[in-house]
Amino acid sequence: MQREAGTAPVHPSNLPVDGGRMWSDLTALASITEPDRPWTRRSFTPRFLEGRAWLERRFREAGLSTRLDAAGNLIGRREGRVPGAPAIMLGSHSDTVPSGGRFDGVAGVIAALEVARALAAAGTELDHPLEIVDFLAEEPSEYGLSCVGSRGMAGALDGGLLELTGPGGERLDAAIDRVGGNVAALAQARRDDVAAFLELHIEQGPVLEATGTDVGIVTAIVGITRLEIVFSGQAGHSGTTPMDRRQDAGVAGARAMVWLRDEARALAAAGDGYFVATVGIAEVRPGGANVVPGEMRLVVDLRGERRGTMEDFLARLGAEMARIAGEEGARVSVATLSDSLPAHCDATLRAALAASARSLGVSSLDMASGAGHDAAFLSRIAPAAMVFIPCREGRSHCPEEWTEPGQLAVGASVLLEAVRALDARLSRRDAPGGEEA
Ligand SMILES: [Zn+2]
Secondary structure, three states: OEOOOOOOOOOHHHOOOOHHHHHHHHHHHHOOOOOOOOOOOOOOOHHHHHHHHHHHHHHHHOOOEEEEOOOOOEEEEEOOOOOOOOEEEEEEEOOOOOOOOOOOOHHHHHHHHHHHHHHHHOOOOOOOOEEEEEEOOOOOOOOOOOOHHHHHHOOOOOHHHHOOEOHHHOEHHHHHHHOOOOHHHHHHHOOOOEEEEEEEEEOOOOHHHHHOOOEEEEEEEOEEEEEEEEEEOEOEEOOOOOHHHOEOHHHHHHHHHHHHHHHHHHHHHOOOOOEEEEEEEEEEEOOOOOEEOOEEEEEEEEEEOOHHHHHHHHHHHHHHHHHHHHHOOOEEEEEEEEEOOOEEOOHHHHHHHHHHHHHHOOOEEEEEEOOOOHHHHHOOOOOEEEEEEOOHHHOOOOOOOOOOHHHHHHHHHHHHHHHHHHHHHHHHHHOOOOOOO
16 A cells, blocks of 8 residues: 655545535436435436436536447547547446445446546646446346446457346347447447546445555456355255264255355465455255255355466365265265456556556555456456445445545546546557657
8 A cells, every 4th residue: 555655635625626526416316216225226227217318418518429339338528639549438337236326336437527527627638539438237237147338348248148138028139229229230339449448436345444545456357256066965854864874965065165265265365366255145955944954055156366266276176075075975066157257457557547646645555356347348358447446334235335525536536647647658659659669
C-alpha cells in the first residue's frame, strides 16, 4: 500500500471531479427500482429500460453521442483530436441482482460519465475518442447467462448461448433484439479499435475498508472452476448399522469440505496468488434423521488468479477425494461443471492507475478480483484493467451495499487522471519513432 509521504489527506474539494453531481446521479439511477424490493433493476425488464433511457439522456447532456451496439450495449462517445485513433473505453453495468445494491455496476457507469464531464468542464480534448459503456446484463440474467453485452463486444456470444431461453420461453437472441440490439448483425459489436479499457467497481469485499486503503488496483480477475463431487455409499438404518460397518457418504462429503477449506487456506497463507474454495451446495440423500446417508452431492466453486495453481489444486483434489472415499467405504465421481481462465489486467494500464493514485495523494493496494466483471471479457480484445473502491463491511448484492460519496469521488478521480495519462502515453507510442515503436 502506498500513500505519498507529506501529502495532505484527500479531501473531496481537492478532487478534479464533481462528487456532488456524481452522487445525485447515482441516487437518481438507483431510485429507478422495483418499489417493493429495492434495489432491483433486472436486465431486459421495463425497469431496466427506464434506467437506460435516463442514462442515455445524461450521456447526451454530457455532450456525448449515443448508440446501442448490436449486442445491446449503450455507448456514449466523445470524439478525439486524432482522426481514426482507437478508443479509450470506460464502463460497467446498470443492471442489478434481485434485491441488490445501488453501487454494484452503477458506480462504474456514473464514474465513467463523470470522467467525460470533467474533461469537458476542464476544456480538455483528448487525442483518442473516449467511449463510456453500460454493458448489457452483466449479472446472471433470467436467460442463465451473465456478461451478455461484454461477451458480445469480445466476440464471445456464440450460437449456443443465444438459444438459451428465459421467461415465457423467450430466447436470448430475441431478448437482445427487444432491448435494442441486433443479433443478425452481432459481428459488428465485436471491437478491434479499443486502445484501453478501464472499469471502476466497488470491491464487493472487505479488504480496502479493513486496511484503510482508498483504491484497489486489480491484478487479475479470477478464473472460476465449478465441480460436482458425488460420494456414493450405502444407505442404512441409523439405529441398527454398527459404526464399523457403515459406508457413510455424508461423512465422506463432510471430510471433503474440510479438506477443501484447509487446502485453500494453506494456499492463501503461502502467498502464491489469490485462491478461494467454497462448497455452496451440499445435499445428503436420502435425507432422513434415522438414515445413514447413501449419497452426498457437493457443488464446489474454486477461484484463483493463477491457472497453474488451479491445475495443481485440481490434481491433488482428485487424488484426495478418492482417498477419502476409500477410507469411508464409498465411491466418488468428480465432474467439471464449468471452467474459465483468469483474466490478467494489463501492466501498462495498472501502472497508469497506480501513478494516478500517487499523483492525487491517494493510497492504493494491488489485489485480485474474486468476482467476475465485464473487464474480463474486454481483456480478450484490448488491454484492460480495473480500479476498486471500498464498500462498507465488504457487503454487496444486498440492499445494505454502501460506499461513501467521497470514496466514489476519489475512485473517479483516479480513473480520470489515468485516462489523461494514457491518452498522452498512447499518442507517444503511436507517433513515428514513438517510445515503443
Ligand atoms: Zn458488478
